[in-house]
Amino acid sequence: MRFATWEHQGEVSAGVVSDAGVHGIPGTTVLELVRSGLATAVAAGEQALEAPAVPLADVRLLPPLQPPTVRDFVTFEEHVEGVRKSIDGAAGVPERWYAAPTFYFTHPYALVGAHDDVAVPPGCRRFDFELEVAAVVAEDLTSPSPDQAAVFGYTVLNDWSARDLQAAEMQVSLGPAKGKDSATTLGPWLVTADELEPYRDAEGFLALEMTVSVNGTRIGHDLLSNMGWPFEELVAYAGRGTRLLAGDVLGSGTCGNGGCLAELWGRDGASAPPPLQPGDVVEMTVEGIGTIRNRVVAGAELPPVAPARTRTRARTR
Structure with missing residues (x-):
């Protein structure tokens, strides 16, 4: 089953997707459906499918859910x-x-929908995409084993990245911050895990084809099964010694073979293909899940960040 969140005529609705369009489930959100458990969510979805659909062409798809983390x-x-x-x-x-x-x-x-415009972050000159799949945790968990790692479903994730900002701030050894937090696309909907079980290989990985193109030219192609760990191991590690909540989102990380521009720049030693510019359209498709398509637009021009003041070693007031 495919669960979605959308806007239509000024109202935000949650529900399920069929070939006819979107069917609303009144009085709830997709996050609440996830937290109700798969059986309850599917029962609500099956009931919603009996109601008339709104064509997909008439709605704006929002991120499928608003995750806690x-x-x-x-x-x-x-x-x-x-x-x-x-x-x-x-x-x-x-x-x-x-x-x-x-x-x-x-x-x-900073989550954006499957077809929303995405602005270049302030000060960025090397804007990039990252093709990923995200899993949504099905239950509240603490230190689960991989066998206990319940996944509700999967969606496509684009981890938009300001590579020049990222390279500068990671010199402080704290990981990416402003290089990563301007936008993350989730969509087009949340596909329940059972729908993708036919793609599971003998080693327990989901062998889904992943592709990304810019302005109609394919840049990258990989299989999700090239992950170093299956999603169940990611859930177990994320919850190791701590707590996960139903609805938490775990990204696979960027696939190989052109899953982002920076990988190609590092491999070939040149900025080709070039960084994303306003007007570029990035399209990602993951087998069994769907397609997201975002247009890059110009971002805000902000003043430079103020540097640290001259250091002091004063020990008294």
Whole structure:
């Protein structure tokens, strides 16, 4: 089943998607449906399918849900090889990458819909996309094992990245911040996990084809099954020694083979294809889930950031 959130004639609705369009489930949100449990959510969806649909062409698709948190992992070895060279000039994959599925927290209030415009962040000259799949946690969990790691469903994620800002701030060794928090696309809807089980391979990975194009030219193509860890391991690691809530979003990290421009820049040593510019259209499709398509627009021009003051070592007032 496909759950979605959309805007139509000034009203925001949640419900399910069919070939006919979107069917509303009154008085709830997709996050509340996730928290109600899969069986309850599906029952509500099946009832909604009996009502007339609003054509998809008549609605604006919003992010499928408003998650409590968004964690973004880095699970594709090929991506690490290329983007590390582009961001910090180092070659190869850090040994630490193989030890655990590293992630960072990104901005849950900066989510945009499947077809929304995306503004270039202030001061950015090297804007980039990142093709990912995100899993939505199905239950409140604390230190789950991979066998206990319940996933409600999956959606497409584009982790928009200001590469020049990211490279500068990561010199402080705290990870990306303003280089990553301007926008994250989620969409077009949330596909329940059972719908994708036919794609699961013998090693437990989802072998979904992933493609990304810019202005109609394909830039990247990979299989989701090239992840270093399956999503169940990501859920277990995210909840290790702490608490997860139903509705938390976990990004796979960017796929390889052109899943972002920075990977290609690092591999080839040149800015080709060039950074994204206003007017560029980025389209991502993941097999079994759907397609998101965003246009890049000019962002706000803001004053430069003030530098730190001259350092002091005073110990008394």
